[in-house]
Amino acid sequence: MAEPAIRMRGVVKRFGGFTALDGIDLDVARGERLVLCGPSGSGKSTLIRCINRLDVHDEGMIVVEGVELGDEDAAIRAVRREVGMVFQSFNLFPHLTVLENCALPRMRARGTPRAEAEALAREQLSRLRVADQAAKYPDALSGGQKQRVAIARALCIEPRIMLFDEPTSALDPEMVGEVLEAMVMLAEGGMTMICVTHEMGFARRVADRVVFMEGGRIIEQAPPERFFSAPAAAQTRRFLGQVLGR
Amino acid sequence: MARAPAPALPPPPAASGLAWLRRRLFATWFDAIVTVLAGAALVWLLAALIDWAFLDAVWSAEMRERCRETAGACWAVIEARGRLILFGLYPHEAHWRSTLACLIVVATMVLSCLPAFWGMARLAGLWLAGFGGFVLMMHGGLFGLPVVTTEQWGGLSLTVFIFAAVVVLGMPMAVVLALARRARLPVVAGLAALIIDTVRGLPLLTILFAAAVVAPLALPDWAQGDKLGRVIVAFAVFYAAYQAEIIRAGLQSIPPGQEEAALALGMPWRSVVFDILLPQAFRNTLPATINQVVITFKETSIVTIIGFFEVTASASAAIGRGEWGAYYVEVYVFVALIYFVFVFGLSRYGAWLERRMRLIRG
Ligand SMILES: Nc1ncnc2c1ncn2[C@@H]1O[C@H](COP(=O)(O)OP(=O)(O)OP(=O)(O)O)[C@@H](O)[C@H]1O
Ligand SMILES: [Mg+2]
Numbered sequence: 001m002a003e004p005a006i007r008m009r010g011v012v013k014r015f016g017g018f019t020a021l022d023g024i025d026l027d028v029a030r031g032e033r034l035v036l037c038g039p040s041g042s043g044k045s046t047l048i049r050c051i052n053r054l055d056v057h058d059e060g061m062i063v064v065e066g067v068e069l070g071d072e073d074a075a076i077r078a079v080r081r082e083v084g085m086v087f088q089s090f091n092l093f094p095h096l097t098v099l100e101n102c103a104l105p106r107m108r109a110r111g112t113p114r115a116e117a118e119a120l121a122r123e124q125l126s127r128l129r130v131a132d133q134a135a136k137y138p139d140a141l142s143g144g145q146k147q148r149v150a151i152a153r154a155l156c157i158e159p160r161i162m163l164f165d166e167p168t169s170a171l172d173p174e175m176v177g178e179v180l181e182a183m184v185m186l187a188e189g190g191m192t193m194i195c196v197t198h199e200m201g202f203a204r205r206v207a208d209r210v211v212f213m214e215g216g217r218i219i220e221q222a223p224p225e226r227f228f229s230a231p232a233a234a235q236t237r238r239f240l241g242q243v244l245g246r
Numbered sequence: 247m248a249r250a251p252a253p254a255l256p257p258p259p260a261a262s263g264l265a266w267l268r269r270r271l272f273a274t275w276f277d278a279i280v281t282v283l284a285g286a287a288l289v290w291l292l293a294a295l296i297d298w299a300f301l302d303a304v305w306s307a308e309m310r311e312r313c314r315e316t317a318g319a320c321w322a323v324i325e326a327r328g329r330l331i332l333f334g335l336y337p338h339e340a341h342w343r344s345t346l347a348c349l350i351v352v353a354t355m356v357l358s359c360l361p362a363f364w365g366m367a368r369l370a371g372l373w374l375a376g377f378g379g380f381v382l383m384m385h386g387g388l389f390g391l392p393v394v395t396t397e398q399w400g401g402l403s404l405t406v407f408i409f410a411a412v413v414v415l416g417m418p419m420a421v422v423l424a425l426a427r428r429a430r431l432p433v434v435a436g437l438a439a440l441i442i443d444t445v446r447g448l449p450l451l452t453i454l455f456a457a458a459v460v461a462p463l464a465l466p467d468w469a470q471g472d473k474l475g476r477v478i479v480a481f482a483v484f485y486a487a488y489q490a491e492i493i494r495a496g497l498q499s500i501p502p503g504q505e506e507a508a509l510a511l512g513m514p515w516r517s518v519v520f521d522i523l524l525p526q527a528f529r530n531t532l533p534a535t536i537n538q539v540v541i542t543f544k545e546t547s548i549v550t551i552i553g554f555f556e557v558t559a560s561a562s563a564a565i566g567r568g569e570w571g572a573y574y575v576e577v578y579v580f581v582a583l584i585y586f587v588f589v590f591g592l593s594r595y596g597a598w599l600e601r602r603m604r605l606i607r608g
Contacts, residue, residue, distance in 0.1 A: 054506050080512035091507035095525050104521060109512035150507075157511055 003066060005030045005161055005192045006051060010060035013046055013216075020046045021057065022216035030160075033187050034194045035203040035224075038213035039239060044196040047213070048163045051194070052083045065160060081109055084154030088166040090146040092138035098125065098149050099134040106156045117156070124152040128182055144175030148182055155186075162186060164195040198243055204228060212236045313573065323573040324580050327564035331577065334400015334555030334563075343391065347383035348403035350376055351410050359595055366520070373414050380407055396474040400555030402584065408478060408546045408556065413539055416482035420489035424527075425519065427494055438490075445487035450548055453480050477549060485542050492534045496527030529603055536596035540589050557581055 006028040013021035020043045028034055036044050049055040050062060053069050053076050062069045064079045093101050102121035106112050112120070125131045128148040130141075138146055147167055154162065164183065168176045180202050187193055187206045197203065203210050203224055210227040212220045212235070220233045231237050271281040302318025306325065313320035324331075329341060336344045354376030357363055363372055384403065387393040399407075426438035445453070457480030462470050470476070500523060508518040528535065550559035561581045565574045 052510050054510060077512050077514065080510060083510075085507075085510040087503060087507065089501075089503050091501075091503035093504065093507075093522055093526075095529060105508065105511035105513055108514060108517040108521065154511065 002030065004028055005032070005065060006194075007063040008047075008050075008060065009062075011047075011050060011057045011062060012059035013043075013050060013055060013057045020216050021050065024060070024216075024218060026211070026218065028161075028192060028194065031190050031192055033192075033206050033208045035207040035210045036194055036196045036213065037198060037200075037203070037210065037239070037243070038219075039242075042213040043216040044213055045165050046216075048085070048165055048194055048196060051161075051163060052080050052085055054085075077109075081157055082159050083161045083163060084157060084159035085163045086147070086150050086154055086165065086167045088169050090138070090143075090150045090170070092146055092150055092153070094138055096137075097134065098130065098136055098138065098141070101138065101149060102153045102156045105153060109157050121152070121156050124155045125149070127155075127185075128152045142175060143171045144178045147171065147175075147179045151179075151182055151186075161192040161194070164193065164197065166196050166198070168197065168199060200228070200243060212239065214239070319576050319579075320573045321576060323565070323570045323576050327570055327577065328580075330401075330564040331557065331561045331581065332401045332403075334404060334557075334560040335398045336400050336403075337392075337394060337398065340386075340392070340394060343383045343386065343394075344399075344401065344403045347380045348406055350379040350383065351403070351406050354379075355410055377411065377414075396472055399474070401560045402557045404554060405546050405556040406588075408474075408481065408549060408554075409543045411478045412481045412485050412542055412546070415479065416485035416489060416542075419482060419486035420493055421524065423486055423490035424493035424497060427490065428497065442487045442490055445484055446491075450481070450484050450545060453484050454549065456480070474554065477554070481546075481549075485538070488538055489535065492531050492538060493524075493527050495534070496529075496531035497523060499530045500526050532596060532600055532603070536592060536599075540592050543588060543592065544585065557584060 004027040006026070008024050008026040011021055011024040011026075012019065022043075024047060026047075036047065038044055046055055050057045050069075051064060057069075065082045067075050067079050067082075069076065069079060092098075093104075096104060099118060099121055102124060103114065103117040106117040106120060107114060122131060122134065125134055128151055130145050130148050130152065133141055133145055133149065138149065141149065151167075167183070168179050171179060176199070180199060183193070183195065183202065184206055195202070195207075207224050209221055210224050211218055212227070212231075212233070214235050220227070220231065220236045222232075227236075228240065231240060272278045298318050300318075302316050303321050304312045304316055304318065305321050313322055329338070333341050333344050354372060358369055358372055363369060380403075382388060382391075384399055384407070385394060385396070423438050423442055426434050427442065429435045429438070454477055457476040458473055461476050462473075504522055504526065505518060508522045513521070546556055547558040549556055550562075555563065558581055561577050564570065565577050570577075
């Protein structure tokens, strides 16, 4: 079997005395689209934040694209260049224009000259249909535009894996569609993706596998058809009942 | 459910100048009396000031005899003593060098205020050149310029130089202290906090006095340097302690998502700090920073106490000599005007920066 894009073994993460991740074993294959769901506080954000070491795991092993995450700074940055992340709250840099938001990280992360980085940025911005916003500052954009710029910014680094942490939760309902559409486009392009989302329609349509977490553990994982039609665990059924309103 | 919009209210009546006056100044009898009295006092004050400063003033030193007779200002003292005020003890025949040095520093300050020069390398280069030019002009010793030691430096160029050097040295120190204070290593953070709190706990005068007088006793010869140099470094540390807290407040006001996003994009720590965090921290604390810089400019006058003839000290010296002793008001007004020009310039610049940033933030 080919080396997976992400391999997690026995990953434990504690905040003080509280165990947020309690022995996570998870492999994500190259090109796989994973949807991660679970009740609030179940550790979904913590799990994906451990993958690019925004959170530091206490026990176990995480290997991303063949690089094991440890204390070594070079390894951490190498992993971060392979892993793009999109946040619920966009986190665009307010003091930079949309174009600079996309070009500057590329220049600093990969040492790309400015002209080349800007060309790349324009390319990604037009892929996400926000090319006409390039000269604006983020405050002037709508929520949906901000999130698409954030996706473009992450793609400028040319990552092999994309992590999404509830990318549509902070959006007005009418803007959810345009962001999901962008994520579908990425998925169809063969990107390895882990999406934390409560958009079950998206999960059905795009996911190869749905992973359900509760209390810092993975309770159940299955392809979407089976996950939604025949969930095995009682917790999953309860959760689905709440999200799908059944 | 659709609701019809409420009918529009009639527009407020256009305020004519007269109506405005009546409403604001003459609404009641009491208001009217206060307005008239305050207006009269204002006119009288203004007239007296104009009489004193212009109409009854004596302008030329040749007519100094008339100073005793007139009730107006004796600006003649500025003509007679102006050089002493502006140049202190700097040798008379080399005053042009002091003037040029002062202009060099002012030009460097103005240039570094322009966005075109905002960049580590550019600012560093600019200030190296600026200070190099200043020291060459003031100190001499090269290109046939006779040496003038720092004990003889004085007046406005000394004030401007101390101010610029303190801010330019102090700002990077402040950044380092602010970053160190939020470092993950407790030793580093604790040390930075200790330095900041200690320096802020001491009066500036004590610190400068220690640098000027006590340091030579404590330091080995090779580390003593020049008295002016020691005083500037000590002053810069003092400024840095306050500025560091301003920067730290600015850093704290940035949502943690900014740093996380930058790290997640694979940006190196240095770039996260200098490209993402510090620019936002400075933006968020611009008024406080300008305030601190203005305070520092005014505080430069304190170096008088340890024997430097900056502009207020040389002004005192100018009136201290018998014949012009009576005209200290004129001299201090003149010095105040000099300070005002600089401080007003600084605060206008601050206002311009804030406006520019508001535009950027949409
Ligand atoms: N920095 C932190 N310090 C202390 N506790 C934390 C921290 N971050 C997360 N936690 C705790 O860890 C647990 C898991 O948090 P996490 O954010 O991963 O949950 P989540 O599944 O993403 O929830 P949500 O759906 O609300 O985003 C929560 O109980 C949370 O309170
Ligand atoms: Mg979360």
